[in-house]
Amino acid sequence: MLEIDGSHGEGGGQIVRTAVALSVLTNKPVRIFNIRARRPSPGLKAQHKTAIECLKIICNGECTGLNVGSSEVVFKPGVIEPGSYEFDIGTAGSITLILQACILALHKTHAPIRIRIRGGSDVPWSPSFDYFNKVFLYLLHSMNIHVDACLHKRGYYPRGGGEATITIQPYRGIKPLKVIDKQRFRHVEGVVHLSRLPSDIGRRMKHSAIQYLMKHDLTSSIHVEESVADSEGTGITLYTLSDKSVLGSCMLGEKGVRAERIGESAAVNLYCEIESGVCVDTYGFDQILPYMALATVEDESYVLVRSISLHAETNIWLTQQFLGDVSFNITKDDDVKRVCVTRR
Numbered sequence: 001m002l003e004i005d006g007s008h009g010e011g012g013g014q015i016v017r018t019a020v021a022l023s024v025l026t027n028k029p030v031r032i033f034n035i036r037a038r039r040p041s042p043g044l045k046a047q048h049k050t051a052i053e054c055l056k057i058i059c060n061g062e063c064t065g066l067n068v069g070s071s072e073v074v075f076k077p078g079v080i081e082p083g084s085y086e087f088d089i090g091t092a093g094s095i096t097l098i099l100q101a102c103i104l105a106l107h108k109t110h111a112p113i114r115i116r117i118r119g120g121s122d123v124p125w126s127p128s129f130d131y132f133n134k135v136f137l138y139l140l141h142s143m144n145i146h147v148d149a150c151l152h153k154r155g156y157y158p159r160g161g162g163e164a165t166i167t168i169q170p171y172r173g174i175k176p177l178k179v180i181d182k183q184r185f186r187h188v189e190g191v192v193h194l195s196r197l198p199s200d201i202g203r204r205m206k207h208s209a210i211q212y213l214m215k216h217d218l219t220s221s222i223h224v225e226e227s228v229a230d231s232e233g234t235g236i237t238l239y240t241l242s243d244k245s246v247l248g249s250c251m252l253g254e255k256g257v258r259a260e261r262i263g264e265s266a267a268v269n270l271y272c273e274i275e276s277g278v279c280v281d282t283y284g285f286d287q288i289l290p291y292m293a294l295a296t297v298e299d300e301s302y303v304l305v306r307s308i309s310l311h312a313e314t315n316i317w318l319t320q321q322f323l324g325d326v327s328f329n330i331t332k333d334d335d336v337k338r339v340c341v342t343r344r
Contacts, residue, residue: 001074002028002321006035009314013048017101018315020052020075022290022322024059024105029076036071043069047093047119051101054087058106058113082111089119092160092231094126099149099166100136104290107145108171120155121162122193122235127283128250129154129164130191130237135248139280139288142245143295144175154195156233176301177292180338182277183242183304188213188270190222190239192263194253196232199224201259205236208263216271234259236266245279276336278304285339286312290319292341293326301341308337 004019016032023030036042044052049068052075056063060078089098095117106113121129127136133149140147146169155162190209194202202224213220222238234253239246249270251262273281280288285305289312292301308330316328329340 002030004030004032004318004321006032007037009317010310011038012036013045013097014311015314015318016044016048016073017051017097018104018290018318020055021101021105022318023075024055024061024077024080025108026322027077028322029074031072031074033072035073043071044073045093046091047089047098050087050089050093050119051098054085054098054102054115055105058085058102080106080109082109082113084114086116087118089117089160092120092123092155092157094123095119095121095155095162095164096127096129096132099132099164100287103140103145103147103166103168106168109168110170112170113168114165116163116165118155118161118163120157120160121151121164122154122233122252123157124252127287128235128237130193131239131248131250134237134239135246135281135284136287138246139177139284140291143177143291144172145291146172154193154227154229154233156195156229156231159230161230174291174295176295176299177288178302179244179279180302180304183245183279184277185240185242185247185274186218188218188220188222188238188240190220190237191225192222192234192236193225193227194234195227195229197234199226201234201253202226204259205234205253205263208260209236209238209267212264212267213271218271218274236263238266238270240270240274242279247273247278247281248284249273249281273306276306278306278336280305282307282309286315289315289328289341293319293323293343296326296341296343303339304333304336305339306336
C-alpha cells in the first residue's frame, strides 16, 4: 500500500483528489495522512469527501476515514463499472475539481461513464466551468481522451446549486502531448457570466477585457451570459487557440472590486501567457501533467510553460509516487520553461 503525506508541497485537497484518482487508475491501494494539515481548517472538506465517494462508488472500492474533517483515509480500488451516476456535494464545493479527479481515474473505461453532479460551477480556488470545458478538455482531446461536458446551471458561493454533466467516452489510447515550438495567438474568445446582478456589470467586465486586448493587437469575441443561480455571482473566462494548443484565464467577481478591474485582470493574465509563446498556461500544466506521464511509455511528451507552480511541483511528486519510473526534465528556454516527460 502506498503511503502519501497529505501535507507535502502545496498540501491541499489536490493531493487527496489526485492520489485517489491515481489509486483507481493504477489499481494501487493508498493511505493518505496529514490531510490539509497546514490549512486553517485541516482535514477533508465536503468536496474532497464527495470526490472520494464518487470514485469509490464507480469503481466499487473500499474506503475508511471518509468523514468531513478526517485527517487520514485508506482507499482500496475495485473494478470500474461504466454507467450513469449522480452526486451532490451539498455545498458550493467545486464541481470542476471533482470532475477532473473522475476523468483522471476513469478515462481508460471500456464503455461510457456519465456523471451528473451538483455543487459550485464557478467558485474560488478552482477552474471555472468554462475553463474546464474550453481549455482543459481541449487539451485532453488533443491527447485522444474524449469527454463531453454540459453545464445545466451555474452555482456560486455560498449556496452552490450548480449542475453539470460529463460523459467519459471509451478509451482509444492516449497520445503524448508534443508542442515544442513557441506558439502565436491572434484571437481571444470568452464568456462573462452573472446571476442576480445588474446587467451593466457584465457589460463593463466584457468591455474592459476587450479594450486591454485591443491595445495588444488581439481581436476578441466575448459574450455575456445572464442566468439565475441560487446565489449572486459573476466571473469571466477567456481562452485563445493556436494551430496546436490553447491557453486560458479565468477570474471571479469580488465584492468591492470593480467589474472593469476583473475583466482587465483576466485579460492581463492571458496576455502574459500569450506574449511568452507557451503552449500550455501555468494552471493548465499542473492539470494535464499526469496525462503527459501516462502517455510517455516508449515515447515522450514535451511542452513549453511560463512557470512551474507549487501545485505543479506537488502533482509531479505525486505522479512519481504512483508511476515510479516517470521523469520530468525541466530546463530554461529564454523566459519560459521547457518540460520533457519520459518513462523508463
